[in-house]
Every structure is written in structure tokens, then in C-alpha cells.
Amino acid sequence: MTGADLQPGHVSPGAQPYPPSRLHGRKRGRHLRAGGQNALENELPEYAAPLAGAAAPFGLFSAAIRELWLEIGFGDGAHLAWRAAAHPDIGFIGCEVFANGVVRLLRSIKEQGLQNIRIHNGDARILLSALPDACLSRVFVLFPDPWPKLRHHKRRLMQAETASALARVMRTGAELRFVSDHAGYFADCLATFQAHPGFVLLPQTPRDWPVTRYERKALSAGRAPHYLRAARL
């Protein structure tokens, strides 16, 4: 994220000002090789979702798209690439702060020839505040960092403020899918969306996507994932 990305001028008229507090962990792993650095410098610009373009997000894509879907914290991008390949007529924006994950997604985009993904390599809340009202039809938040210690709960992404930010940018009927293997985080998130006037909880459907990296970790450690679906009213 650059200083320019943080300018309040990018905030959409109906949005809260961009959040000053840091929620996320590392932005870059120890093992970002020269190839990865090269991908960030030379390939990312072609697939980036710059904040300046977020005010008209359908225009970020070279071909016409039917709907716009968002994934927050895409990790290695396996779920995002899988969705984008399955829905070539949908435009996807993926947010991820961790540069190594962005490099992995860029590799998948190239290998699979995907044209319908744009990447925000930064804090999802900043992108949310730059998007216009009612532009998203689906949002995925899969295994966000649980910040299990009580004193770190304020760093959790899914809180009332983010629920309100999502309510602004999701169109009526748009669906949010949230998954966590942390029972306490899940319970808090469920209560947040249950209480929020902009959302109604939906019945669960079976998981319809390949197991993600963090889901695999959770399952092998014996932690059960909890699934939440909510629709924008």
C-alpha cells in the first residue's frame, strides 16, 4: 500500500473515512524471491484494482462483466482463481495484504489465463471505503485471522464497522459468505450480522468450493469450520 492509496480523497461519498488502525499481520514473507518481486513490479499493475478506479469498479475489467464479487483475505488465491475460472462473466476483486499471496495468485492468473480478476494488495477496509454504494453481488471472507487473544479482538476484520461498510457496498440480495474455524470469532460474527439491520441470515448450504490452505490446516488440527451466509436486505 502506498501513501497515495491512503488519501481520504478516494473515499466514496457514502462511506466512513478510511480506517487508521492496522488489523492485519505480516505484509511480506521472508522468502519473496526475485521472481516474486518481479511479478509485483511488472505483472501486478496489469491486474491491480487501484483505489482511484474503485469508484467505477466495473470499468476495471477489459471485458463486460455481469456482476462484481469480492474476496477479502484471499491467501494464496486458490479459491479466488477457482471461482473466477468457473464464472468468466463475473468480475472478481481480491484483497490481500500479504505480498507472497498476491504473487501466488498472479501465477494462477497467468497459468489459467484468467481475465476477470483484479487485485487490491492492501487493507480490504480501504478498498471498501473507496467502492460505490450497492456494487457487489457476493462477498467471501474465508478464514480471516482470528486474533484469539482477548486484547487483540479489536484487530478482527469482521466487526460491526465492517458489517456496515459491507452493507453499503452490497446490493440488495447480495450474499456474504464467512467461514471461521475459531468458535469464538464465529459466534461474535454471527451475533453482529444477526443484529445488523442491513442483513438477514440465510440457511447454510454445503460448502461448494475446494478446501483452502487454511481450511486444510484447520481440518488437520481437528478444528471444525463454521459457515455463515447472510443476505443484504
Ligand SMILES: C[S@@+](CC[C@H](N)C(=O)[O-])C[C@H]1O[C@@H](n2cnc3c(N)ncnc32)[C@H](O)[C@@H]1O
Ligand atoms: C488465515 S488467512 C486465510 C487465507 C485464505 N482465505 C484461506 O482460507 O486459505 C487470512 C488472510 O487474510 C489476510 N488479511 C488479514 N487482514 C486483512 C485485511 N485487512 N485486508 C486484506 N487481507 C487481510 C492475511 O494476510 C491472510 O492472508
